[in-house]
Amino acid sequence: xxxxxxxxxxxxxxxxxxxxxxxxxxxxxxxxxxxxxxxxxxxxxxxxxxxxxxxxxxxxxxxxxxxxxxxxxxxxxxxxxxxxxxxxxxxxxxxxxxxxxxxxxxxxxxxxxxxxxxxxxxxxxxxxxxxxxxxxxxxxxxxxxxxxxxxxxxxxxxxxxxxxxxxxxxxxxxxxxxxxxxxxxxxxxxxxxxxxxxxxxxxxxxxxxxxxxxxxxxxxxxxxxxxxxxxxxxxxxxxxxxxxxxxxxxxxxxxxxxxxxxxxxxxxxxxxxxxxxxxxxxxxxxxxxxxxxxxxxxxxxxxxxxxxxxxxxxxxxxxxxxxxxxxxxxxxxxxxxxxxxxxxxxxxxxxxxxxxxxxxxxxxxxxxxxxxxxxxxxxxxxxxxxxxxxxxxxxxxxxxxxxxxxxxxxxxxxxxxxxxxxxxxxxxxxxxxxxxxxxxxxxxxxxxxxxxxxxxxxxxxxxxxxxxxxxxxxxxxxxxxxxxxxxxxxxxxxxxxxxxxxxxxxxxxxxxxxxxxxxxxxxxxxxxxxxxxxxxxxxxxxxxxxxxxxxxxxxxxxxxxxxxxxxxxxxxxxxxxxxxxxxxxxxxxxxxxxxxxxxxxxxxxxx
Amino acid sequence: xxxxxxxxxxxxxxxxxxxxxxxxxxxxxxxxxxxxxxxxxxxxxxxxxxxxxxxxxxxxxxxxxxxxxxxxxxxxxxxxxxxxxxxxxxxxxxxxxxxxxxxxxxxxxxxxxxxxxxxxxxxxxxxxxxxxxxxxxxxxxxxxxxxxxxxxxxxxxxxxxxxxxxxxxxxxxxxxxxxxxxxxxxxxx
Numbered sequence: 001x002x003x004x005x006x007x008x009x010x011x012x013x014x015x016x017x018x019x020x021x022x023x024x025x026x027x028x029x030x031x032x033x034x035x036x037x038x039x040x041x042x043x044x045x046x047x048x049x050x051x052x053x054x055x056x057x058x059x060x061x062x063x064x065x066x067x068x069x070x071x072x073x074x075x076x077x078x079x080x081x082x083x084x085x086x087x088x089x090x091x092x093x094x095x096x097x098x099x100x101x102x103x104x105x106x107x108x109x110x111x112x113x114x115x116x117x118x119x120x121x122x123x124x125x126x127x128x129x130x131x132x133x134x135x136x137x138x139x140x141x142x143x144x145x146x147x148x149x150x151x152x153x154x155x156x157x158x159x160x161x162x163x164x165x166x167x168x169x170x171x172x173x174x175x176x177x178x179x180x181x182x183x184x185x186x187x188x189x190x191x192x193x194x195x196x197x198x199x200x201x202x203x204x205x206x207x208x209x210x211x212x213x214x215x216x217x218x219x220x221x222x223x224x225x226x227x228x229x230x231x232x233x234x235x236x237x238x239x240x241x242x243x244x245x246x247x248x249x250x251x252x253x254x255x256x257x258x259x260x261x262x263x264x265x266x267x268x269x270x271x272x273x274x275x276x277x278x279x280x281x282x283x284x285x286x287x288x289x290x291x292x293x294x295x296x297x298x299x300x301x302x303x304x305x306x307x308x309x310x311x312x313x314x315x316x317x318x319x320x321x322x323x324x325x326x327x328x329x330x331x332x333x334x335x336x337x338x339x340x341x342x343x344x345x346x347x348x349x350x351x352x353x354x355x356x357x358x359x360x361x362x363x364x365x366x367x368x369x370x371x372x373x374x375x376x377x378x379x380x381x382x383x384x385x386x387x388x389x390x391x392x393x394x395x396x397x398x399x400x401x402x403x404x405x406x407x408x409x410x411x412x413x414x415x416x417x418x419x420x421x422x423x424x425x426x427x428x429x430x431x432x433x434x435x436x437x438x439x440x441x442x443x444x445x446x447x448x449x450x451x452x453x454x455x456x457x458x459x460x461x462x463x464x465x466x467x468x469x470x471x472x473x474x475x476x477x478x479x480x481x482x483x484x485x486x487x488x489x490x491x492x493x494x495x496x497x498x499x500x501x502x503x504x505x506x507x508x509x510x511x512x513x514x515x516x517x518x519x520x521x522x523x524x525x526x527x528x529x530x531x532x533x534x535x536x537x538x539x540x541x542x543x544x545x546x547x548x549x550x551x552x553x554x555x556x557x558x559x560x561x562x563x564x565x566x567x568x569x570x571x572x573x574x575x576x577x578x579x580x581x582x583x584x585x586x587x588x589x590x591x592x593x594x595x596x597x598x599x600x601x602x603x604x605x606x607x
Numbered sequence: 608x609x610x611x612x613x614x615x616x617x618x619x620x621x622x623x624x625x626x627x628x629x630x631x632x633x634x635x636x637x638x639x640x641x642x643x644x645x646x647x648x649x650x651x652x653x654x655x656x657x658x659x660x661x662x663x664x665x666x667x668x669x670x671x672x673x674x675x676x677x678x679x680x681x682x683x684x685x686x687x688x689x690x691x692x693x694x695x696x697x698x699x700x701x702x703x704x705x706x707x708x709x710x711x712x713x714x715x716x717x718x719x720x721x722x723x724x725x726x727x728x729x730x731x732x733x734x735x736x737x738x739x740x741x742x743x744x745x746x747x748x749x750x751x752x753x754x755x756x757x758x759x760x761x762x763x764x765x766x767x768x769x770x771x772x773x774x775x776x777x778x779x780x781x782x783x784x785x786x787x788x789x790x791x792x793x794x795x796x
Contacts, residue, residue, distance in 0.1 A: 141621030210632055218625035248628055252636035259735060260643065268724035269731045271647070286726035287652035292643055299639065 041151075043143035044569040048150050049129035050461060053454070055157065056121020057535060063112035068528045070105045070502075073097045075521025077503045091169065102502040103172035104190045108164070110175030111198070115205055116160070118308040118446045120153050123247075124209075126311055126453050127216045127240045129461065133560030134234050136225025136579060138570045141218035145211050152208035156201045163197035171198035174500070176297055179272035179290045183264045186278050195265070199258050206251045206258075213251075216244035225559070227579035231335075232596065234558050234583045235328060238335050239314020242342040243307050250303040250346070257296030264288070291356055298349035305442050306345040309409075310338060312449020313380060316402040318583075319456050320384055322556045323399035324391025325592060327584035330383040337376030344373050354422040355429045363422045370420035377413050381406060392587070396554075397471030398456035404479050405448040411483075412441025415490065430500070433493025436486045444482045451475075454538070459553050463566045464545030470537040474530055481527035488516050557583045557595045626773050630780050633743065637736065637784065641791055644732045648795065654728030658792055659715040665708035666789060669744075672701035673782040676775045683771050688758070695755055698778070702748045709741045733792060740788055744781050750774055 042048060069088075072081050073096065080095030091101035128146065132139050140146045163170040172190025173182035177198065185192045220233070220241045233241075260271040264285075272293045273285035321328040328334060350358055350366040358366075384406045393399065415437040418424050428434060451474075458466050492513050497504065504510040552561035559579070563571050577597040585594040589605055647653065679694035713734060721730035754774055757765075 141625055145625075210629070214625045214628050214632070217628050218621045222619060222621040222624050248632045249635050252632050253639035256636050256639035256643070259739070260640075263723065263731070263735060268722075270652075270725065270727040271643070271731065274651075284725045287647070287650045288727055289647070289650065292646055295646070296639055296643065 041147060043139070043147045045128045045132045045139050045143065045146060046461070046567070046569075046571075048146055049125050051150050052120055052124035052128060052153070053461075055154065056117050056125060057538065059112050059116040059121065059157065061532070061535065063109050063117060064528055064531065066105050066109045066112075068524055070097060070102055070109075071521045071524045073102070073502065075518045077505050097502065099502050100172065100189055101169060103174070103188070103500070104170045104194070106500060107172050107174055107177075107190070107198075108160075108170050111160070111171075111202075113443065114175060114304065114308070115202070116153075116157060118443070118450070119209065119247075119304070120205070122446060122450045122453075123240060123243050123307065123311045124150070124153065124212060125450075126236070126315060126457075127212065127244065129457060130234075130236050130560065131216055131219050131240060132223075132571060133460070133563065134237050134558050134583075135220055135223060136228055136559050136576050137219060137223040138572070138576070140215045141223055142215055146215050149208050149211035149215065152204050152211065156204035156208060159197055159201035159204060163194050163201070166193045166197065168192040168194055170194040176294075176301065177261070178297075179261060179264065179293050180276055183261060183272055184276070184278060184283075185265065196262075199262055203255060203258060206255045209247050209251055213244040213248040216240060217248065220244075225576045225579055228596075231332070232579055232582045234314075235317035235331070235334055235338075236311075236314040238338055239310045239312075239317070242338050243310045246303040246307050246310070246342060246345055250300040250307075253296055254300035257293055257300075260296070261293065291353070291358070294353050294356055295349070298352045299346075301352065302349040303345040305438070306341055308442055308446045309449075310341070312405060312446045312453075313338070313409075315453040315456070316384065316405045316449050317387075318558070319398050319402040319452050320387050320406075321584050321586065322456075322554050323394045323396055323402070324388045325394070325586045326387060326391040327586055327588070328383070329386040329389075330379070331582065331584065333379050334383055337379040340376040341373060344369060344376070348373065351420055351422075351425075354425045360422070367420060367422050371417065373420075374413070374417060377409075381410055381413075396455065397466070397468060397475055398452045400472070400475045401448045401452035401455060404475065405445055405452060407479075408440055408445040408448055408482070411487075412437055412439075412445060416441060427496075428493055430498055431493035432489040432497045432499055435499050436489035436493060439486050439489075440482070444486065448478075451478075451534070456554070457560075458538075458541070458545075459548045460560055460563075462542050462545070463548050464541055465548065465553070466541040466545060467537050470533060474534045474537070477530040478527055481523050481530070484523045485520050485527065488520065492516065552595075555593050557585060557593055559596060562595065562597055620769055622769065623773055623776070626776055630777075633780075633784070637739070637788065640732070640736050640739070641788075644729070644736070644791075645795065647727055647732070648729070650727065652726035652728075654721075654726070654730065656716060656721050656728065656730040656733060657719075658733075658789070659712040661708055661712045661715060662789060665705050665712065666785065668701050668705045668708060669782050669785055672698045672705065673779050675701065676778045680768070680771050680775045684768050686766065692755070692758060695751065695758075699748060699751050699755065702744060702751065706741050706744060706748075709737060713737070729792070736788060736792075740781065740785055743784070747774075747777055747781055750777070 038044075039047065042051070069084060072079075072084065081092075082095045084092035084097055085095045088097070088101065091098055091104075097105070128140075131137075168189045170190060171177065171182070171194040172188055173195065177195070181187050182191055182195050185195075220237055224230075224233075260269070263269040264272050268284070270285035270288040272290050273283065273288040276283045276285060317328055317334060348366060348370045350362060351370045354363050354366075388403070415433070419428060419434060419437055455466055455471055458464070492510075495510070495513070497510050497513065504513075548565050551563070551565060554561070559577060562577050564573060579596045580599045581594065581596055583596050586592065588594060675694050676698040679691050679698060682688075682691040682694060716730060716733070721728070721733075723731060723734070751774065754770055
């Protein structure tokens with residue numbers, strides 16, 4: 001079955017569309033659609049990508065705003081800020097955040113950023129946008145399921161958002177939602193309705209990412225255009241492919257863990273609960289183990305960090321190569337290391353549990369497996385650096401962000417070696433060192449990859465460029481700011497400053513960090529403001545940005561740049577182009593670039 | 608376009624492939640739950656339960672429905688639409704019977720004091736794991752009903768057997784999954 005027919009069957013099968021496609025595949029696909037089917041319940045992968053991106057941006061603003069607001073209190077514990085009362089009402093009476101609400105804020109900050117922004121906003125956006133474009137397909141394997149994937153994500157967002165407005169507050173058990181805190185409503189205000197809404201939202205989110213992931217895998221494996229063998233795929237697609245595999249295999253396990261948690265919360269089962277006294281009363285639960293939850297959670301939770309970082313790695317590989325005008329260094333090594341990371345991602349989850357009572361022998365096995373991840377990571381870093389080495393580098397904002405990604409990934413990755421050792425982890429566990437590590441390696445790196453992707457593929461999405469000057473300001477302030485915010489946290493962590501504490505004023509030994517804390521707060525406000533400027537640039541450029549005049553603005557080889565400037569549903573007018581070569585023929589035989597669609601010449605050298 | 612379609616003809620249909628990936632995903636969910644069972648079964652306060660005998664009947668019913676849906680697919684491919692509809696309908700009825708029998712099994716256990724409250728045990732896992740399996744059967748029945756109704760509505764007659772093939776693959780999967788779960792509970796429990 002060819003791609004045209006697939007779209008076709010689906011629109012018919014879904015029954016939601018009144019649209020008729022011209023099935024011959026030669027005609028143009030600019031058919032009349034109602035506003036609703038074109039922009040809201042759209043089955044076009046490009047529109048769904050934009051929906052994911054814009055929803056992700058909204059969530060990113062909310063999640064980042066939370067962090068800025070609690071940073072105010074962390075930096076200036078004695079001060080009261082009327083603005084906090086404006087935002088949070090009774091949760092910040094007199095302008096000071098209630099300790100209990102601080103937990104809710106960090107929980108929501110983590111959940112929103114990890115799942116809603118860096119999972120859905122990042123891989124949802126770029127998998128949808130790039131997979132059909134770069135493999136040469138008219139749309140996903142199932143455009144209808146793809147649409148459902150977005151709307152389940154939207155529903156998850158609605159539920160999560162509503163939990164911010166319930167009287168007992170949103171969930172506050174941390175983004176990991178460990179029992180018994182999360183399992184007992186009497187333990188904490190946020191463990192009442194807020195946690196139920198959190199679990200419901202996450203269940204919807206899991207369904208959304210499964211529907212998306214199924215589609216991504218099926219599309220990449222079955223809908224590639226003629227000549228597009230797996231080894232001719234751009235590395236973006238490889239990154240997104242392994243991301244989807246990780247998601248499809250690990251999210252269902254998380255769902256199992258949540259189902260057991262719901263039963264413990266509401267039906268009195270004892271999966272995670274045992275021998276607990278609350279308010280002087282013994283609970284009847286016996287035989288449960290919170291460590292069981294940790295196993296189930298981290299079996300997803302660890303792959304989740306690779307779900308976040310692999311799409312960024314893929315996009316960065318592509319952007320570095322395009323803007324260095326050089327082939328990617330070590331294509332097969334890049335694919336192999338992505339594969340190795342995917343396998344290892346499933347075998348290291350217990351390194352989050354070194355201090356939870358895990359058997360030390362098991363711990364040492366997990367140390368070994370964790371440290372093995374350094375090998376594929378180092379291969380990737382080496383290859384990125386050798387790709388830009390002596391390249392004819394074009395410093396576009398996307399390229400800067402891609403280079404920034406490599407910098408962040410190195411800085412954050414190295415501290416992973418510290419934390420991966422169980423002996424060092426005993427000292428560093430639950431300190432600011434961990435906060436610094438995962439924010440740099442997963443949070444900031446993934447954001448850099450995402451920004452690189454947005455700047456690079458913005459012309460493909462909207463037919464216009466983003467403003468470059470604003471892009472440069474955005475990059476430099478964010479890069480310097482991110483290091484200023486998170487680098488000092490390593491030292492705080494080494495000194496033993498625990499995470500998840502609102503106020504250290506009575507803890508005299510930590511008062512040495514007061515100035516540092518204030519500096520971090522000020523910088524995070526600046527970085528937040530600059531990122532709002534990015535949001536402005538994003539929306540402003542959609543309407544007023546410089547218009548794209550050529551199909552291929554970056555002189556890139558991949559297939560998405562062979563489509564019209566504003567492609568309709570179906571992407572290519574006429575036939576889908578055939579692919580004859582890998583996507584990284586830059587600077588070859590005296591030619592700047594050779595698109596994938598060009599047949600291999602008789603005298604061409606091998607790459 | 609012709610060139611593309613000839614090239615892709617040998618490949619598995621993308622929707623069928625997506626189903627296999629989905630099956631992998633569902634397997635991971637039950638693997639998570641059954642490994643949780645194994646981890647928990649050694650701990651203090653663990654209670655074993657007797658598996659209700661009615662589950663043997665429901666097993667037979669589900670296997671029978673697997674046979675009828677396979678026969679339905681065969682009839683569909685031979686364009687024997689009347690017998691296809693009959694067999695499809697029987698499959699649906701057997702699916703309903705399976706879910707009802709599971710419900711009877713749960714009630715049987717409940718009446719013998721296997722409840723959610725209190726200390727952990729095989730019973731708590733049984734309700735959840737078998738219950739989730741029943742939900743997957745129910746999901747399959749919704750798809751069965753949609754496909755069945757599609758035979759009677761719509762202006763065009765569709766002889767594309769792919770949706771029916773996907774349906775029957777899924778149905779066999781929930782059948783095999785059930786047998787695995789039952790054997791697991793009898794073996795480990």
